[in-house]
Amino acid sequence: MKAKKIYFASDQHFGAPNAEKSLQREKVFVKWLDTIKKDAEAIFLLGDLFDFWFEYKHVVPKGFVRVLGKIAEIRDAGIPIYFFVGNHDLWMIDYFEKELNIPVYREPTEFTLHNKTFLIGHGDGLGPGDKGYKFLKKIFVNPLSNWLFKWLHPDLGMGLAKYLSVENKTISGAEDVHFLGEYKEHLILYCKEVLKEKHYDYFVFGHRHLPMIFDLPHNSQYINTGDWISYFTYGVLENGVFDIKEYK
Template sequence: MQLPKNKKIYFASDQHFGAPTPEMSFPREQHFVMWLDEVKVDAEAIFLLGDLFDFWFEYKTVVPKGFVRVLGKLAEIRDSGIPIYFFVGNHDLWMSDYFEKELNIPVYHDNKEFIFGNKTFLIGHGDGKGPGDKGYKRMKKVFTAPFSKWLYRWLHPDVGMKLAQYLSVKNKLISGDADVKFLGEENEWLVLYAKRKLETKHYNYFIFGHRHLPMKISVGENSEYVNLGDWIGYFTYGVFDGENFELKEYKN
């Protein structure tokens, strides 16, 4: 992707809309829609790196109730010709083809490489990467198995949604949420993951979410790990102008 003059690429992650309740989440949804309205003016592309919803499950004919303003704004932006890319997180890992069919937004279930100008990016949500967190990694394999999804669809949506929303908040093993305190570079799993990837291929930027902590850390020569933070406590996002990547806070 070549970036035209005065155009930018925007990144955001971990909005967790619907948590802890739809009513308490609603002001954050409005805030995020305002941000989308602002960035669409000069956006060449928008990347959403997972956990847009605190829970999402697609039955064959049913999707979760709510989030109309967010989904409508994404549809408007995409219909205007601006590409949007979505990476599933650990809270919306059961996303299927709804975004692709209804919004024309591609959905990725793992990391993906991109080249913007002369800069190389590795982009993803970040859950289950790096050393450690073996309990969650085992749980993720169970949850993403086709049989598990088939079995869950037999629950009535009213029951399935209520159960999953409860577990997404209460059970940290299932949700995969990490300790939001900074663990130090030597213990941050995604930092270690980035450094390991650099042993076989160079990337200018590793862009992830999941940790809920905005951070930008050098992991090698001309290579940085960036965590986008979240839209719960930080309201941070990333922006790339073709040469430099910045983390910013949306204060409007």
């Protein structure tokens, strides 16, 4: 029997830059999901699936029916899916949990997979620097801020949030997509600090939009799954070995 695989993907940003181009990428991602469901042991979605997501009590963002339908189909087939909120879908509440039976994580979380230890998350706000975004994130996740935003009509609220998601680089968390070097990459520095206290075989994050496998001290590796805008890359764990692949 062929060994099962665990898949990781992040930063699809569906909804950006416009409905037409987003739909093209969404169809590609759904095709990939359809391909991997045949041998997937589990799927980790590491955040920013949407370029903007906010849940009102009775309203969620319009669109995305193809990807949501495919995720529901895979989950209904018994394949576990884990979702980590990113800086663009911070306002995920319980829609995925109630409608899709998918757990939602808001912080880096430990997993043991194929006898390897993992620390998995989206990656925003980790490591040194980025103080502007870290300050704004505290405001965005504050229950009072969420309560006040809900009083805006969805047409106004979602229109405003979508504009800020694209135009405000502090909010969007946009970074230089070129490798900045071992001593300037915030997530590499974060991993090294964590390793001083506890060992993990793999650190797996998104957010950076830059696919890479970087060797860390003590036989550990930092993995970034890239994105589905420029790279169309994903991570795959098979028999305890992690690899980054491109979907073509």
